[in-house]
Amino acid sequence: MSQDVLLDIKDLAVEFSARRGRFQALRGIDLTLLPGQFHALVGESGAGKTVTAFTILRLLPDSARVVQGCVSFQHHDLLSMSGDVLCNVRGREISMIFQESAKYLNPSMRADRQIMESVRFHLGYSDKAAWEYTRDLFAKVGLPPDRETLARCPLEFSGGMRQRLMIAMAIACTPLLLIADEPATALNAGTQKQITGLLRKIRLESGMALLYMTHNIGLVRYSADYISIIYAGKIIESAPADILFEEPLHPYTRLLLACIPGWxxxxxxxxxxxxxxxxxGDIPPGCAFHPRCPLAQPNCRETVPPLVRMKKAPHRCACFYPGKEFPQA
Amino acid sequence: MSGPILLVQNLSKTFAGAGIPRRGRFPVLKDVSFSIEEGGVFGLVGDSGKTTLARTILYLDPPDSGEVFFRGIRLSSLSAGKLRKLRPRMQVIFQDPHRALDPRLTIRQSMEEGMKNLGLPKKKRGAEVKTLLDRVGIPWSQADLYPREFSAGQKQLVAIARALSMRPELLILDEPAANLDVSVQAGVINLLLDLKGEYNLSYMFISRDLDLTGYLAATLGVLKDGRLVESGPAEDLLANPQHPYTRELVENSLTFMDLNKEE
Structure with missing residues (x-):
């Protein structure tokens, strides 16, 4: 059945060592991405979204260690890949856009040169061809493709423009997988929608897969194919977007949806x-959500519920009492 | 006295342009007028100028022209001292709770600071801090901790408790929940709605999130390029937006997509 799985993460656990001991940031993540799929990973701050992204691209700091599990990309194990090979994967096959665009761009290097760098390296273009290619990219992501804008530095760009520039850089080599870590969070509501819409459009045109980390489940509701909910370093529910919204099963997902305001x-x-x-540092034993869960029973405190298939085929949920009615308060 | 608690008339504000030498004046607010009824919730959505409007209403940055009346008192007619006396009655809560609290003071000290200025005796201050922290759900045992020891959501609760300690009549909430997780945001919003009745408050609620603002405001105003392009009762405005920008906001909101999916 794994005939065309693009990215397969199995039972991934990542640990950080700090002065006060070891912390489990990820505690067994399972995630599968098909080619061209828009998969949203939704979780609140500290749930492990960014760590997941960094693990895939092997960008974790030295204090982190992969304890168990594997990440395979087109059936190649990313975690054991040599540095040279990895260099050809990063930016070419898998690329990433970050939340704080300002931090990941060189503020005083011309925008076009920053993009041309990877185009020349990965695609072997000449300077002139790379520049023309970059100009087309600008148009594609909605930046004015004129000589003047291309020569400006990210310093002179607004937040939305910088995010567009980062997207241009990320899709420059037509990757198979684009990881977007909260790409729209720091932007205002209108721009958020534009950036998410742009990513969706690019994905449809180029057929790349998109792994989109966000805390805002509403933002991906109508654009993602698939949504996985992450809580305290574990995926607790995973389903096609429409099924997840119509029939959420995990108590956390259900409560989370009830928290979203609307007129x-x-x-x-x-x-x-x-x-x-x-x-x-203080993940409770058993189901990590049990202290906050209105359905918690004694067994939730002791045993970690596995992520299992529900009745409707691709829907998976890690709860002993999926979909059970909440007791009246 | 009945009538609006806050009346804003033809408010305009410009900032100095960029560059050296400064190039001209850059208009931020253009002729903004609205009012907030006693016990009302006025929601302000839109693009740039929202925070400037809040600061201008509070006379933290006085306007270039136009008037602000708080309970019929014209703010431009007040001396600096009288304005300071009035300030406790209109409190503001900013988006970033990390910057709203002094990192060198424990939260109890932070809260007592303002009460000292109100002239409350020491004993009463202690009791008041306890009541208020209790009300917003911060355990009394944590009163002597420093802001850095709290999460963002808790800091926002402390900021709310501190604002309440001034016994305000109007709270200006500038994106009070924008940096919080959805579940934490829901807790803060529920608390604000409860407090409104308990403390007889009126709110000016500023947010770029129309789903949230439309959820809790009775009256809505839409700010676009510094101009209040549309305002009115929230239900009418959301059901029947007139200005193209408002329509765009409404149609881009999650609630709108939800409603039209269900049909």
Missing amino acids: NKRGRRLGEIRGASPGP
Whole structure:
């Protein structure tokens, strides 16, 4: 069945060592991406979205260690790949855009040169061809493709323009997989939609797969094919987007959806999740969500529920009581 | 006295342009007028100028022209001292709770600071801090911790408790939940709605998120390029947006997509 799986993450666990001991950032992530799929990984801050992204691209700091599991990309194991090979994968086959565009661009290097760098390296273009290619990329991501804009530095760009520039850089070598880590979070609402829409459009045109990390489940509701919910370093529910919204099964997902405000909810109270997300240092035993869960039973405190298939085929959920009615408070 | 708690008339504000020497004046607010009724919630959405409007209303940055009336008092007619006396009655909560609290003070000290200026005796201050922290859900045992020891959501709760300690009548909430996770945001919003009744507050709620603002505001105003292009009762405005920009905001909102999917 693995005939055309693009990215396959199995039981991935990542640990950080700090002065106060070791922290588990990821505790067994399972994630499968098909070619061309738009997969959204949704979770609140500290859930492990960025660590997942960094692990795939092997960008983790020295203090982190992969404890178990594997990440395979087109059936090649990324975690054991040599540095030379990895260099040809990064930016060519898999590329990434980051949340804080300002941090990952050279603020005072001309925008066109920053893109041409990877085009020359990966695609072997001449200077002139690379420049013309870059100009076309500018047009594609909605930046003015004129000589003047191309020669400007990211320093002179607005936040939305910088994010577009980063997207141009990321898609320059037509990667098979683009990882977007909260690409729109720091932008205002209109620009958020534009950037998400742009990514969707590019994906449809080029057929690349998109792994989109976000905390804003509403933003991906109508653009993602597939949504996985991550909580305290574990995927707790995973389903095609429409199924997840129509029939959420995990208590966390259901409560999370009730928290989203909307003007059709006027006069009604928003949902609330008692307590706070656990930090990586104090993840409760058993199901990590049990202290906040209205359905928690004694076995939830002891055993970690596995991510298993639900009745509707691709829907998976890690809960002993999926979809059970909440007790009246 | 009845009538609006806040009346804003023809407010305009410009900033100095960029460059050396400064190139001209850059208009940020153009002729903005609206009012907030006693006990009302005025929601402000839109692009640039929202925070400037909040600061201008509070006279943190006085306007170039136009008037602000708080309970019929014309702010431009007040001396600096009188304005300071009035300030506790209109409190503001900013987007970034990390910067709203002094990192060198424990949260109890932060909260007592303002009450000292109100002239509350020491004993009363302690009791008040306890009541308010209790109300927003911060355990009393954490009162002597420093802001850095709290999460962003908790810091925002402390900022709300501190604003309440001034016994305000109007709260200006400038993106109070923008940096918070959805579940934490829901808790803060529910709390704000509860407090409104308990403390007889009126709100000016500023946010770029129309789904959120439309959820809690009775009246909505839409700011576009510094101009209030549309305002009115939230239900009418959302059901029947007139200005193209408002229509764009409404149609891009998640609620709109939800409603039209269900049909």
